[in-house]
Amino acid sequence: MEHILSAQQFDKASLLETLDQASKMDKILAKGGSDIARGKILGALFYEPSTRTRLSFETAMLRLGGNVISETDVHFSSITKGEVLPDTIRMVSGYADIIAMRSKNKGDAALAAEYSSVPVLNAGDGAGEHPTQGLLDLYTIYKEFPNKFDKEPLNVTFVGDLKYGRTVHSLCTLLRNFEGFKLNFIAPDALQLPEKYRESQDSFGEDLSSSVLQEADIIYDTRIQSERFESQAEYEKYKGVYVFDAGKVNQMKSSAILMHPLPRVNEITQEVDTLPQAAYFRQARNGVPVRMALIAQCLGLV
Numbered sequence: 001m002e003h004i005l006s007a008q009q010f011d012k013a014s015l016l017e018t019l020d021q022a023s024k025m026d027k028i029l030a031k032g033g034s035d036i037a038r039g040k041i042l043g044a045l046f047y048e049p050s051t052r053t054r055l056s057f058e059t060a061m062l063r064l065g066g067n068v069i070s071e072t073d074v075h076f077s078s079i080t081k082g083e084v085l086p087d088t089i090r091m092v093s094g095y096a097d098i099i100a101m102r103s104k105n106k107g108d109a110a111l112a113a114e115y116s117s118v119p120v121l122n123a124g125d126g127a128g129e130h131p132t133q134g135l136l137d138l139y140t141i142y143k144e145f146p147n148k149f150d151k152e153p154l155n156v157t158f159v160g161d162l163k164y165g166r167t168v169h170s171l172c173t174l175l176r177n178f179e180g181f182k183l184n185f186i187a188p189d190a191l192q193l194p195e196k197y198r199e200s201q202d203s204f205g206e207d208l209s210s211s212v213l214q215e216a217d218i219i220y221d222t223r224i225q226s227e228r229f230e231s232q233a234e235y236e237k238y239k240g241v242y243v244f245d246a247g248k249v250n251q252m253k254s255s256a257i258l259m260h261p262l263p264r265v266n267e268i269t270q271e272v273d274t275l276p277q278a279a280y281f282r283q284a285r286n287g288v289p290v291r292m293a294l295i296a297q298c299l300g301l302v
């Protein structure tokens, strides 16, 4: 049985296959969907806030012709009565054919997989990973740079909270399967990329300088993850540390793109939305075909 727990489980061949399947799902979506998952049920367990991830998982299952059951508020869950995660998962895997789960503790998805009789897809485990987001981010780069992806060098610059930003952990791990990506990480020292995700050829900095903006082909901006800080005062130190406004984005190459997993708080001003570099809403849309491909793969339908 295939679970999707971490970006580390993918190699280049499996990534290329997933990208290809996502492209096929994009074509199926253009025709209104399919019914290959008819009779199948997705259990969506979201114990942390989510808009895009849950809705795109649910949309993906519905567009494949399947159904969805969801638990979206931990206050209404038996977890609040003291039920432990293994018990919840034993139950839900008796109701659903596949589970997408988000929770606040690193390692929860892997724990769930141990007790599940159906595939578990990690939809974000605390400050750990968010592999399905990493895959939709990779698919976005693949779609936006069709002639350069895995052929010509591309500078990917990550900006913001790289310590707690789980999407960063997953995407940088996925990019390492391909040649030609030069990874650059811009963050305050205290929020830099954890050691376990680093490699010797990476570059690191703290300043979002003009040269950083000009050299990037892809900037992957992130929100300072307020919910992971020990105190509000600690968060306040970093809030607003990098802000992409039109002045900054206009310094980027016209062929470059600005990505963000969303939600943005104040780190990209709304005036940027109409600039050609703004790719984050296209990126969010890619969540549906990618999650269709992953659900179909895990259910053995493709």
Ligand code: NCD
Binding pocket: 052, 053, 124, 130, 133, 166, 167, 222, 223, 261, 262, 263
């Ligand atoms: C991200 C997450 O939940 O990690 N959002 C998302 O899934 N698109 C990023 C974030 O919350 O900052």
